[in-house]
Amino acid sequence: MLLSLSNVDVVYGGVIQVLRSANIQVREGQMVVLLGANGAGKTTTLRAVSGLLHADQGAVTAGRIAFDGQDITGADPAAIFRKGIVQVLEGRRVLEHLTVRQNLMVGAHLRRDGAEVRADLERVFGYFPRLRALLGRTAGYLSGGEMQMLLIGRALMARPRLLILDEPSMGLAPVLVEQLFDTIGRIRAEERLTVLMVEQNARAAIARCDYGYVMEGGRIVLHGTRAELMGNQDVQEFYLGLSGGDRPSYREVKHYRRRKRWLG
Amino acid sequence: MTGLIQILIEGVLVGLVYGLVAISFVVIYRASRIINLAQGEVLLFGAYVLWSVTEGARAAGVGLPLPVALGLTALACIAFGVMLERGIFRPLIGQSGFTIFMAGVALLILLRGVTQLLWGAQSRTAPVILPEGALTLGPFLANTRLLIGALFTLALTAALHVFFTRSRLGLRLAAVAEDHVTALSLGVSVRQAIAVAWVLGTLVATAAAVVLLSGSILSLEVAGIGFKALPVALLGGLESIRGAPLAGVIIGVLEALATTYLDPITNGAASGVLPYVAMIAVLLIRPYGLFGWRRIERL
Numbered sequence: 001m002l003l004s005l006s007n008v009d010v011v012y013g014g015v016i017q018v019l020r021s022a023n024i025q026v027r028e029g030q031m032v033v034l035l036g037a038n039g040a041g042k043t044t045t046l047r048a049v050s051g052l053l054h055a056d057q058g059a060v061t062a063g064r065i066a067f068d069g070q071d072i073t074g075a076d077p078a079a080i081f082r083k084g085i086v087q088v089l090e091g092r093r094v095l096e097h098l099t100v101r102q103n104l105m106v107g108a109h110l111r112r113d114g115a116e117v118r119a120d121l122e123r124v125f126g127y128f129p130r131l132r133a134l135l136g137r138t139a140g141y142l143s144g145g146e147m148q149m150l151l152i153g154r155a156l157m158a159r160p161r162l163l164i165l166d167e168p169s170m171g172l173a174p175v176l177v178e179q180l181f182d183t184i185g186r187i188r189a190e191e192r193l194t195v196l197m198v199e200q201n202a203r204a205a206i207a208r209c210d211y212g213y214v215m216e217g218g219r220i221v222l223h224g225t226r227a228e229l230m231g232n233q234d235v236q237e238f239y240l241g242l243s244g245g246d247r248p249s250y251r252e253v254k255h256y257r258r259r260k261r262w263l264g
Numbered sequence: 265m266t267g268l269i270q271i272l273i274e275g276v277l278v279g280l281v282y283g284l285v286a287i288s289f290v291v292i293y294r295a296s297r298i299i300n301l302a303q304g305e306v307l308l309f310g311a312y313v314l315w316s317v318t319e320g321a322r323a324a325g326v327g328l329p330l331p332v333a334l335g336l337t338a339l340a341c342i343a344f345g346v347m348l349e350r351g352i353f354r355p356l357i358g359q360s361g362f363t364i365f366m367a368g369v370a371l372l373i374l375l376r377g378v379t380q381l382l383w384g385a386q387s388r389t390a391p392v393i394l395p396e397g398a399l400t401l402g403p404f405l406a407n408t409r410l411l412i413g414a415l416f417t418l419a420l421t422a423a424l425h426v427f428f429t430r431s432r433l434g435l436r437l438a439a440v441a442e443d444h445v446t447a448l449s450l451g452v453s454v455r456q457a458i459a460v461a462w463v464l465g466t467l468v469a470t471a472a473a474v475v476l477l478s479g480s481i482l483s484l485e486v487a488g489i490g491f492k493a494l495p496v497a498l499l500g501g502l503e504s505i506r507g508a509p510l511a512g513v514i515i516g517v518l519e520a521l522a523t524t525y526l527d528p529i530t531n532g533a534a535s536g537v538l539p540y541v542a543m544i545a546v547l548l549i550r551p552y553g554l555f556g557w558r559r560i561e562r563l
Contacts, residue, residue: 055445081451089449095442097503097557102429106439106450109432158451 001066002028002194003049003085003162008063008073010044012056018044020218021063026162026211031188031195033205035239036215042198043090045215046164049196050087051077067162082110084161088154090170090198092147096140100131103139103150107157117157124153127183145176149183156187165197169204177201181208202239206230214239266403271520273404279516280414281475283509285493286500287420288468293502294441295461298353301368303469304490305375306344310470311390311477311486312383313340318391330393334474338467345466349459376484387483394478413475417509420468424505437461441503495543501556511554515539 003026010019019041026032034042047053048060051072065073072080086107095103104124108117125132128149134142139150148168155163168184169177181204188195199205206212212229214222222234229235285307292300300306317333328336352371356364394409427434439447440457447454476489496515500507519535526534552558 050449052445052449055448076453077448078451078453081449086451087449089446093443093446093449095439095446097442098429098438102435102438106435106452109435109439110451112432154450 002026002030002068003196004066005045005049006064006066008045008048008065009061010041010048010053010058011061012053012058014057018058018218019048022215022218022220024213024220026194026196029188029192029194030210031184031197031208033209033212034196034198034215035202035205035212035235039217040215041218042215043166044218046087046166046196046198049080050085050164051075051080052087052089081158084159085164086155086158086160086162087164088151088166088168090166092144092151092170094139094142094147094150094154096138098139099135100137100139100142100150101135103154104131104157107154110158120157120159124156127156127187128153144171145173145180148172148180152184152187156191160193162194162196165195165199167198167200169199169201177204181205184208202235203241206235206239267524270404271524272517273406274410275517275520276513277406277410277414277516278520279496279512279514280417280509281410281472281512282489282493282496282516283500283512284413284417284420284472284475285469285489286497286508286512287417287424287505288465288472289493289497290500290502290505290508291424291468292461292465293497295437296349296353296357296458298364299368299494299497299502300348300353300371300465301365301494302372302375302490303465303493304487305372305379306348306466307469307473307476307489308379308484308487309344309375310337310341310466311473311482312379313337314393314470314473315388315390315482316383318393319389333391334393337470341466341470342463345462345464346459348466349462353462354455354458372487376487380484385484387481390477390480390482392479393474396479409475409478413472416471416475417512420471421506421509428505433460492539495539495546497553498543499546499553501553503557504553504555507553507555515542518542 005022005024008019008022009017011017022041022045024032024045034045036042044053044058047056047058049065051074053059060074063073064071067083067085070083072083095106098106104121108120111117130146131149131153134146139147142150152165152168168180172180184195185208187193197205206226206229209226211225212223213220214235222232224232285303289299289303292298314333314337317328317336318330321328321333348371352367353364356367394412397408398405399408399411428438429435436447436452437457437460439450439452440454444454447457472489477486496511497508499514500511519538522538523535546553
């Protein structure tokens, strides 16, 4: 087990509980997605792993987060980064006044192996050929799709073992979303990278994941393999937008009851 | 004509020294988003420490070789920079700009008091570190001390630019200058970066003290250079290392021209107020300065 969250509670500002008893397991090499509506606690879960809760006055108040067998609960973000967990934050946070090259090199700022860093730069260009032409450009003026390439490229420059992506497809055109997910798939295959991802685009995410968790109101209400999720009627109705042809849709009438059953 | 060029030369040289002090503002501001109002007093502290380990030590009968004295001064200033960051500005991270501004005012007055307490209020002669005299360039004269200081400013600007864009530590500081949370997510220790920035800023201020004061009069008034360099830092752009010397030259030349042509008809007031007229103009017209970071708005 590469990453495991056991009964993790997260509280913001000492009073607002955002995550309740979350249990998440990520195996080496897997792509795991977290699904759920806004405010379900997905980003909080990711930040608990990468140690960035402090920036929002949050803290893990119970439970344990382990990476590769070592306890990383509440550890310093820099220490977690050094262990190989690299998070791409939501909202395309490039270092906007730096050039594309400088952004990529910030990803490698802890590495002393200059030749390997240059080789990794070439590998990033292999995945995102567009970036090579943009090297000298100021990152803040890139398009949304280019920024997302840069962010994933920057994360790869750190040679992560676990790549955490927070809504990589947000605000991208559908064709770009498909390309992005295909590239992420290639990277996973070639780098044998483990990916933990939050994604609103459930259809694209479920189709490519190995395992998924559905969150609601700070709890995990459903989890399963890709096949299990795709076969689940709740997931089909609420996340994939399918209403079985011969089956009457309870989408409106039973929504509340379903929620209650989940929360129980 | 010769007179005008001579004035311009002096303006450029003095301006580059202002630029040096402005760089010390910029280095600290980039990492911590704090404008240290007491930067002139920090410079003053460096100058008095340098006096103590040179002239002071000689008077006490323990003459130190100059490199040792400079090394000791640098060490003391590093410790001082760390102390200011740890003791005052780190605990204030996350407080409002007004809180930090008032802390800066308090620090400014406090440091003047402490300097007066430790070294007394009398003026003294600062040690001669850079060669005295003037270099003759055809019909023009350039003060050797200022010329060396100006060249040092240019070299330091180039070196800092390479440092912030190429080196691993420099890129870390650049990431912190952009956004603290993003820097954290990339494994950068923001605290460490801010501490490094304060040390750098304090060292640059001390280097400026050496250039400004070598062989001239050291007194509490010297701290005023901080407020002269602040408009320079604003004009250049608070995030821009390369903007500082350029803005310094602009302010320096304007000041030199005002001294020659306007001071005789304004009872000497024009050159003194000119940097602050420039500062208000910058704040009104282009608050991020010539090369500062405007928030990039994308359509």
